[in-house]
Amino acid sequence: xxxxxxxxxxxxxxxGFGEDPQTLLCTAQFACETKSTQYSVNTDTHIWNSTLxxxxxxxxLRKAHASGSxxxxxxxxxxxxxRLGWVVVSLRSAKLQSQYKSDPQGRTGSSNRxx
Numbered sequence: 114x115x116x117x118x119x120x121x122x123x124x125x126x127x128x129g130f131g132e133d134p135q136t137l138l139c140t141a142q143f144a145c146e147t148k149s150t151q152y153s154v155n156t157d158t159h160i161w162n163s164t165l166x167x168x169x170x171x172x173x174l175r176k177a178h179a180s181g182s183x184x185x186x187x188x189x190x191x192x193x194x195x196r197l198g199w200v201v202v203s204l205r206s207a208k209l210q211s212q213y214k215s216d217p218q219g220r221t222g223s224s225n226r227x228x
Contacts, residue, residue, distance in 0.1 A: 118174050120167045121200060124150050126160045136192040141165045143185040143204075144177040144196055152192065 125138045137159050139150040144167060153159040169177065177183070188199040 117168045118171070118206060119145075120185070120204065122165045122187060124161045124163045124165065124187065126158060126162070127189060128156075128158045130157055130197070132156050137160075137197070138192065139163070139187060140185045140190060141185055143167050144169060144173065144182050149161050184196065194207045 117125050120143060122141050122143075124141070127137070127139075130137065134154065134156055136152050136154045139161055141148050146167060148165040148167070150161040150163040150165070153161055183204045185202040185204065186199055187202060189197045193198065
């Protein structure tokens with residue numbers, strides 16, 4: 114059995130980008146490694162439907178925690194590199210939600226979150 118932990122971020126869609134056609138990309142940075150979705154070309158709503166995954170050994174995860182990397186920053190960028198927005202996902206809160214099988218509103222039940 115592997116001692117690796119898997120951290121996954123699902124990037125499904127984004128809305129409210131305006132009526133002008135745009136080419137957008139989502140990037141996520143975790144544990145000093147950056148992953149990206151494919152480009153989406155559309156107007157107001159963009160659909161990426163991608164999963165970005167990191168596999169970390171116990172030692173790598175310990176180093177990430179020690180260096181303060183307990184979060185994942187997800188950014189939406191235009192093709193020219195202009196950042197339109199970002200969100201930070203906390204590894205600690207995602208781990209707690211996964212352990213207790215609850216969503217952000219506190220409801221319990223089945224969950225597809227993995228860590």
